[in-house]
Amino acid sequence: MEDGTRKRRQALKRGRISEYVAAAFLILRGYQIVTMHFRVGAGEIDIIARKRDLICFVEVKARATTDGAITAVTGESQRRIHNASLAWLSRQPDGSSLSLRYDIIAISPFRLPKHFLDAF
Template identity: 40%
Template sequence: MRRGRPDGAGARRAAYRRGRRGEWLALAALMLKGYRPLALRFAAAGGEIDLIVRRGATVAFVEVKARPTLAEARDAIGAIKRRRFSRAARAWLGRHPDLAGLTLRADAVFLAGRAWPVHVADAFPIEER
């Protein structure tokens, strides 16, 4: 290993810490908008949801993406990610049938540089199957 360059494990730890920090920043921004957390980092059915929040009659499944630019953050949610995200959302709803009658949507929070998090409501559809 060359001096000053992280090895594979070190790079993964750094990415994990950045991801956790981004999720907490996103949650703080959403809470300031009146959302309350229902779950953090929910994983099931081969997918993961960073945040699940509720405001009134709306439950939002939130994907958080932090990249150097907002454009890169928006592009980071591809078809495979949406499919896995949707599977996890359906699994979560299966465990919480009392919330199924509420408005459900997939939101995204994008973080870039030192800018305030950008919340996009209904960023992509939750796939049925």
């Protein structure tokens, strides 16, 4: 197997594990996980979580530092997440009555996840 292919697979595995860590973190804070890995042509959302009438669209980033995780969520990725969230909302019967928030959860080695509310 090529080195680049191996590194890509390891990165994908690390990303998936980080998403499950983030989901467990949210559950411990009273959120219900509605779906994970929501994907449409417009983009992808790592986690969609709910707390009462609040829907959180959560981007999970695993980086060496918290700052690195935050800066990894570029304007382009924010636009794709926002577009995917509109597609998800259009499929919800109560979509118009929900409050929305776009969060980031930063996962760094040997640290608790850091949750940035209303990050973008």
